[in-house]
Amino acid sequence: MTSLNREQITAALDSVIDPVDGQSITAKGMVQGIDIHDETVNVMIAVDPERGPALEDLRQAAEKAVAAVNGVTTARVALTAERPKAAAQQSTQPSQPSQPSRPAQPGQRPQGGGQMPLELPTVRSIVTVASGKGGVGKSTTSVNLALSLVAKGLKVGLLDADIYGPSLPRMMGLRDAKPVPSKEHQGKMIPPSAFGMRIMSIGFMIEEEQPVIWRGPMAMGALEQLLRDTDWGDLDVLVVDMPPGTGDIQLSMAQRVPVTGAVIVSTPQDIALLDARKGLNMFRKVNVPVFGLIENMSYYKCPECGHVDHIFDHGGAHKAADELGVPFLGEIPLDLKIRLGADEGKPIVQTEPEGEHSKAYGLIADKIAAAIEERVGPAEAPKKKGLFPKISFK
Numbered sequence: 001m002t003s004l005n006r007e008q009i010t011a012a013l014d015s016v017i018d019p020v021d022g023q024s025i026t027a028k029g030m031v032q033g034i035d036i037h038d039e040t041v042n043v044m045i046a047v048d049p050e051r052g053p054a055l056e057d058l059r060q061a062a063e064k065a066v067a068a069v070n071g072v073t074t075a076r077v078a079l080t081a082e083r084p085k086a087a088a089q090q091s092t093q094p095s096q097p098s099q100p101s102r103p104a105q106p107g108q109r110p111q112g113g114g115q116m117p118l119e120l121p122t123v124r125s126i127v128t129v130a131s132g133k134g135g136v137g138k139s140t141t142s143v144n145l146a147l148s149l150v151a152k153g154l155k156v157g158l159l160d161a162d163i164y165g166p167s168l169p170r171m172m173g174l175r176d177a178k179p180v181p182s183k184e185h186q187g188k189m190i191p192p193s194a195f196g197m198r199i200m201s202i203g204f205m206i207e208e209e210q211p212v213i214w215r216g217p218m219a220m221g222a223l224e225q226l227l228r229d230t231d232w233g234d235l236d237v238l239v240v241d242m243p244p245g246t247g248d249i250q251l252s253m254a255q256r257v258p259v260t261g262a263v264i265v266s267t268p269q270d271i272a273l274l275d276a277r278k279g280l281n282m283f284r285k286v287n288v289p290v291f292g293l294i295e296n297m298s299y300y301k302c303p304e305c306g307h308v309d310h311i312f313d314h315g316g317a318h319k320a321a322d323e324l325g326v327p328f329l330g331e332i333p334l335d336l337k338i339r340l341g342a343d344e345g346k347p348i349v350q351t352e353p354e355g356e357h358s359k360a361y362g363l364i365a366d367k368i369a370a371a372i373e374e375r376v377g378p379a380e381a382p383k384k385k386g387l388f389p390k391i392s393f394k
């Protein structure tokens with residue numbers, strides 16, 4: 001069996017012409033994502049929503065071109081609509097048509113391929129939490145870091161972009177919660193809140209046990225919709241729990257979302273670190289600043305006697321960070337309380353805010369907040385401790 005590659009698909013799409021100006025859709029940067037799975041190829045093409053209905057012929061031509069590639073048995077092409085700037089602004093803030101004092105996209109950077117980054121005018125900064133592979137504790141870290149940023153007085157939102165295994169509804173104790181349509185901002189959803197944060201997850205739309213089979217373009221489309229159609233309110237920082245790995249979805253996510261900075265979570269094992277390096281390279285490729293590496297499950301401290309055991313090779317992430325020239329943000333121990341808290345919807349930073357683990361998360365959050373401030377300036381709202389209601393578990 002021949003294995004397909006992106007070059008073959010891109011070459012086929014070169015021949016698909018946009019009738020408006022006679023240019024190839026690849027040359028115009030309209031091809032947003034190519035996802036190859038065995039002999040199935042999914043392609044996403046970004047179009048102006050005004051033109052969407054008129055482009056069915058173009059979509060079919062692209063599908064035909066991809067289907068004709070040797071080895072392709074199924075070709076699917078989807079059109080994805082990018083809202084024009086004015087409309088996006090209007091639907092987010094109908095009562096305040098312009099806000100010149102605040103840059104809409106503080107993390108905006110030059111994009112390759114003519115792709116437009118998404119507009120999120122009420123979000124000052126976006127920090128993605130990524131990992132080269134699954135199961136390293138990326139979601140647990142995202143939740144606890146987001147809570148540490150809340151504790152610093154920042155307005156924080158949390159997006160679960162882990163479409164393969166959305167775990168934030170469970171980790172935030174929001175299993176039965178659902179977003180509700182916003183009365184104020186038409187077409188937007190108000191996401192559930194917990195611990196002073198608005199949280200959006202694909203998990204609110206699907207059952208946790210239901211396997212998520214969508215791939216590439218479909219997944220990216222769903223993610224974009226989650227980001228764009230959520231009423232986030234004014235945020236200092238949106239923390240995005242990325243899907244694990246460094247595939248197409250992660251890449252287009254990093255390209256399409258105006259990310260202020262990325263943090264990479266790794267466990268100390270070598271293999272995970274190799275994956276972390278891939279993650280780092282991915283962000284570098286698309287010019288997203290990497291705020292640094294976090295080593296999770298770094299060591300085990302016996303709760304009885306205080307003895308510290310380095311179950312996995314300790315310090316690998318620190319060494320790798322030095323070698324790769326990115327900051328090492330800190331280490332989080334392997335601890336039963338962290339696991340139980342995450343799995344029971346009671347994150348440790350919330351339940352034990354003064355505990356040593358919360359302090360470890362807090363120190364990392366300080367570095368992230370400083371890195372954000374360096375890029376987008378200080379938070380606009382005066383930092384107030386206790387801005388959000390304190391929630392305690394009985």
Ligand SMILES: Nc1ncnc2c1ncn2[C@@H]1O[C@H](COP(=O)(O)OP(=O)(O)OP(=O)(O)O)[C@@H](O)[C@H]1O
Pocket residue numbers: 131133134135136137138139140141162165167243244296297332333334335336338339340342343
């Ligand atoms: N520091 C830690 N100490 C103990 N358990 C942890 C720690 N960090 C994460 N875990 C546990 O490890 C498991 C995987 O964590 P998590 O879901 O956060 O990983 P992930 O990288 O987001 O995984 P996936 O990519 O599969 O979504 C969970 O059961 C979580 O409670």
